[in-house]
Amino acid sequence: MNTIVQKFGGSSLSSIDKMKTIADRVIRNRKNGFKMVVIVSAMGKTTNNLIELSNQACNAPSKRELDMLLATGEQVSASLLTMILKEKGYDSIALTGQQAGVKTTGIYCNTKIADIDVSTVKEYLNKDKIVIIAGFQGVNERGEVTTLGRGGSDTTAVAFAAKLGCKCEIYTDVEGIYSVDPRLYSKAQKLDVISYEEMKEMSQLGAKVMECRSVEIGHRYKVPIYVASSLSDASGTLIKEWDKQVEERSVTGLSVTDDVLMVTLKNIPHSSSNVAEVFTLLAEAGVSVDIISQTLPREGFVNLSFTASAKDYESVKEAMEVIAQKHSSVELEKDDEIIKLSVVGTGMRTQSGVAAKLFRVFADNQIEFQQVTTSEISISYTLDKAFKQKAVDVAATAFNL
């Protein structure tokens, strides 16, 4: 008998009625002969409400206790879904992350799964129970509750599938992975299949359906990940290894990141140690830098631009004061009216001309970009916010997304 790991997100579990629908879905698979492991998120907006409560309690909640607080959300939904399944006549058992054997590294709030001891889960599966596991959580070696951060329940699901050697189904509030966010581009196409690499790149570049970390685990352990709607029976998207089925398209998807901050340091005395110092200071301040560009030296000075998340501006400013104090010539400019638009496709590896086509399309439509950067399977541009919709439309049309 084959095993499936299914994960249901908070919006699929936001009420008892929705949970009952999910229970029926699980039962359908059970009836089709599968052993079922179900990973659940917290109900609806529970996690946000708990965070809000902790913010009322204090300005800077201690991370250890925040994890202990947040972990209750998934425990609640696991218990309730199990009660529902039992009453419907299907033997089930609810497990906390700890009971399910999820061992994490020591860090709080954004921990990683160190290992999973699946012996308990296997034992219950062998007793024909449906196993319901609280996602997003585990315990570290000191038995302290730790949570996995954003997308943590997806990570739990993919990691269990990896350990159990089975497929993983992620049920969410969208019908799968789209070439472009349908809210941005109404004609966007749902993808039947996408490679791990493309999905990782799209996650990193702003697609919010799957966190990069979960896809990374899926990729490493070759877990087929099927993403579909928890509410409809429409077919979803399968994330899998790159093969002929996925190689035809040069561009698979397009994603947009809002709230990009572009910082320019003007008139830095030209020396590689000065530029190195800038990025060392930013790293020490915990600022994650994305696209970097530098002008050619002119009269002994260079201009250096980089993008970061808009929320990091205060940290950037503070870190750069050291540079400004050393070099009186340096001026700091910021532009937070910026977005990043990226196109992703494994086919770029073998098909040239994607960049050329985009440059042409942007030029034809009077879209000005500020920076451009490429990876093996993606090209990203920073653009003024004003160009966002137009750029999405013309790029999506050009690549038939």
Added chain:
Amino acid sequence: MNTIVQKFGGSSLSSIDKMKTIADRVIRNRKNGFKMVVIVSAMGKTTNNLIELSNQACNAPSKRELDMLLATGEQVSASLLTMILKEKGYDSIALTGQQAGVKTTGIYCNTKIADIDVSTVKEYLNKDKIVIIAGFQGVNERGEVTTLGRGGSDTTAVAFAAKLGCKCEIYTDVEGIYSVDPRLYSKAQKLDVISYEEMKEMSQLGAKVMECRSVEIGHRYKVPIYVASSLSDASGTLIKEWDKQVEERSVTGLSVTDDVLMVTLKNIPHSSSNVAEVFTLLAEAGVSVDIISQTLPREGFVNLSFTASAKDYESVKEAMEVIAQKHSSVELEKDDEIIKLSVVGTGMRTQSGVAAKLFRVFADNQIEFQQVTTSEISISYTLDKAFKQKAVDVAATAFNL
């Protein structure tokens, strides 16, 4: 440095603001040089809300998952109170029942504490941390979350005090133990001190401030239990060993149980095996029988009356059908317009005349009772509901409560 175990109930923790008040109270003791262990209940009506959610989910929630669900309530309040204390500058740590070493027997929903491994708590106390523990819960030997039932957080508190060899303070929404419930008798006096035995008897007979089980543990391990208001600084009641300080009064308190059901089985053929069968059937049906009375045999038949909780009527009726089928003469009558009034006092052991005085007072005031039963330190009467207030007034006045 001495240790105190303090317990705060749900109504003292129903909002973040109230929690901040409680935190200040804990800090005051800390500043007075005590090592602090704080046991918390779930915030406000959280437990009831979770039960309501489980009732929406299904008709008969599975007990294992109900325990897992309910245990989250105390985990939430322990986390939040700890965050508040930390932000106020007091090193603290939140522990689940499991982390605090609470080991329970196997049963769900109404488990008992088998033992507490206080080594972790002691370790944190020695590091000068305030230890905040989620009450009401522990894990059984299989690592399953189990809860302690009604008054479970009090039980947790008294058990920790017993293990740590220190005193226990229970902070609640009343100012202590009263001779009579002040809602019933406005002139009721708060007791400065009461013996374990009297308190147990009063708990069993309907006083709701402390569950009998907690007092029993306190009694066994000689833990002084101080019950006081979490909101005011008014002095409370100390529950302690019976000694000269408490022996002066013949009657310490009066309590009333509402929702009493009195069942009468008329015309049972007189034989001890028939009566034995009645109570065997009731025990098998899980009905807890309180006062029993039987008429003298007359023409080979006896009438048998007993009281039980009103909620058990359906179970009683079902169990008694077996008797009715065996003996066609038997008729079942119920009276649920009944209350039980009890007076309690260790002094009854040595001072006779309490019963005589009450019989006299009831007769003088035309109060009719139906049954009477006595224990070593209490006398209980069943009365028609109509007599409730009058009986409370005259009895409280007679014994100067």
